[in-house]
Amino acid sequence: VYGLGTYVMVGVLGSELLATGANGKPLLTPVATTAQHIAGDAGKIIMTIAAVLAFFSVANAGILSASRYPLAMSRDRLIPPMFRDLKGGTPVAAICLTVALTVLCLVCFDPLKIAKLASAFQLFLFALGCLAVVIMRESRIESYDPGFRSPLYPWTQIIGMIGPLWLITMLGIWSILFIFGLVALGGAWYFCYAKGKVSNPGGAILHLFARLGERRSDGLERELRGILSEKGLRADDPFDIVVAQACVIDDEEADYEQIVHLAVDHITDQADVDRDLLLQHFLQSDRGVTPVSNGVALPHFRLHDLQRPILVMARALHGVNIAGNADDPEDSAVFAIFFLVSPDNDSGQHLRILANIAGQADTDTFISEWLAASNAQELKGIFMRTGNCITFRLKPGDKTAEWIDRAIKDIQLPDDCLIAAIHRRDSMIVPHGNTVLDENDRVTVIGESPGLKQLREQFEQGQDRPGFYAAEKGS
Structure with missing residues (x-):
């Protein structure tokens, strides 16, 4: 559409008029001027009204999307926590801050110069986004499961980093100084305010270092698992089938070790897998168990020879204690345990199924509903509420x-x-x-x-x- 519109404007007005205008300056209203050449003053008025209406919708979308910057920064503890608060699912404080800064810039500064600086800012963000893709890909984090993978990696990202930086230099010295100023201001803010507050310093870069024998960040993996839970399942994820085929253990007297043995028995009945390997993994609480919320645990494992995901649900009406799950035995009481094993050739699907179970289990009413269920089908029904x-x-x-x-x-x-x-x-x-x-x-x-x-x-x-x-x- 943009290409076709540009083709029409160049064809009607000519490149010389677009470049110099009627008074020797670049033409700032090419669309309205083109409409005037085609349909006279009426065309110019209609196009101007359409442009104003379009501007309102674009401004509204821009403000709402830009407000996600302070929301995300607040969630990462880079700015005060008030900006991550949601009211009815809306980040009100973040939107108000975005609107206030937008109005301030429009009132106090030359809009044309602001447009140049804003363009430089967007170009710089695009370059950083391409750099982030490279870091995330090279970190090999299992929880990193994007819905789309760009082609021609890493050349697309390399061009995406170099191209915007070159365009910024073409915008002039003020745009270059503006970007350097932003980097300096961001660095100063981090060291003066955020350094001691962020829960995940280093992020994916530490995982890149981990491949070279350095540290890694568990906090980033938890954050990515949270993103997986928010994104939900993909259309081809067999979550309903996995739940429908799940075995259910409902034993009031069994302890965690006995439940693990029963779960492994169910898994080995359905697949030819190494029983001792599963027992070793599930009984080592620091390896296989992922606490989700009070009373819920998700032991999970990926196996090379497995053909499909297998889920075993276990309910402990009186609670069981998992060694190493908490310092206080009362706090470590677990009432719902979900053993998930999946093929190791699709870590993304394994994590999405895991995240979906965790998301549904991590609610205020889950444990009460789980304990109140009268049979195995009701336990499965908690995860299949959509009538499917x-x-x-x-x-x-x-x-x-x-x-x-x-x-x-x-x-x-x-x-x-x-x-x-x-x-x-x-x-x-x-x-x-x-x-x-x-x-x-x-x-x-x-x-x-x-x-x-x-x-x-x-x-x-x-x-x-x-x-x-x-x-x-x-x-």
Whole structure:
């Protein structure tokens, strides 16, 4: 669009008029002047009104996006904490600061010169952003899981660093001095105010040093895991399937070591993995356990020979203590433990599933709901609240009987639905096309709402809901 607009303006006005204008100075209103040449004064007025309206929307978007700078800096403790406070999900203080500084600059300084300095600032930020991409990539942090990876790395980033710096020199000496002044002011602010407050000094650079035998930053990994939780799952992440196929341990008397042995038994039943390696990893609390919040722990591991993620949920109604989890045994009582093992060839998916479990478990109401659940299906339903899962038992004498003694490949499911798990007596079966369903199997189907609604109507119509369960109601 910009290229087409420039082509039209050059074609109508000519490069000479755009460069010198009518009075020997560069033309500052090329769009309005082009409209005047094409449609007369009416065209100029219409284009001017459109430009003013567009300016309001751009200014509003710019202020709201620019307010994320003080918000992010406050979260990193580089500026006072008031700027990270949210009211109704809105960083009010950060927005007010941004608006105040914008108005101050427009009132007190020449707008044309401010535009030049602002351009230099944006170019400098772009160069720093390209440098940050290089550092993050080279740090090899597992928690770094971007949704998009730029092509031609690192040449794209190298050009992105050199190009803006060259353009800044073309803007003149004041722009160059402005950038040096910003760097000096930022350095002085860091050493005078922020150095003793930041929780993650060094960041990804320390991970780059770690590859050379130096220190690393655990704080950055925690921050990136938080970002993963906020970003949520990707469309192809099998979170619903992993939860639906999860085994559940619900033992009031077992201690943590016994729960670990039961969890490892479930995992080795589903995959050919080294049992001793899993036990060693999960029983070393400083390696495998990730505390999320009070009463929740997430032991996790990635294995080379694993084909799919496997989740085991464990509930301890009276709480268990994990050695080394806290100085005070009462503070280390854990009521919910989620053992997650995943293939080691997709660390990003492993971390997204882990972050999604952590995000849902890290709420004020989770533990009370977890302890109040009456069965395994309700425990799983806590993580599947969106209505994208149903579970029903195959019983002779009702409409579910039509699936008994049939292979899954021969069953016509609604679009966007699939059988995710089969619970048969005391075991969980991972379904395949040739899997034959038996009487009293408890079948979990996941999918989109229209398809699940069709299944509900198919099995509920004319029945008194025999053996039928919605994920959010349990089984």
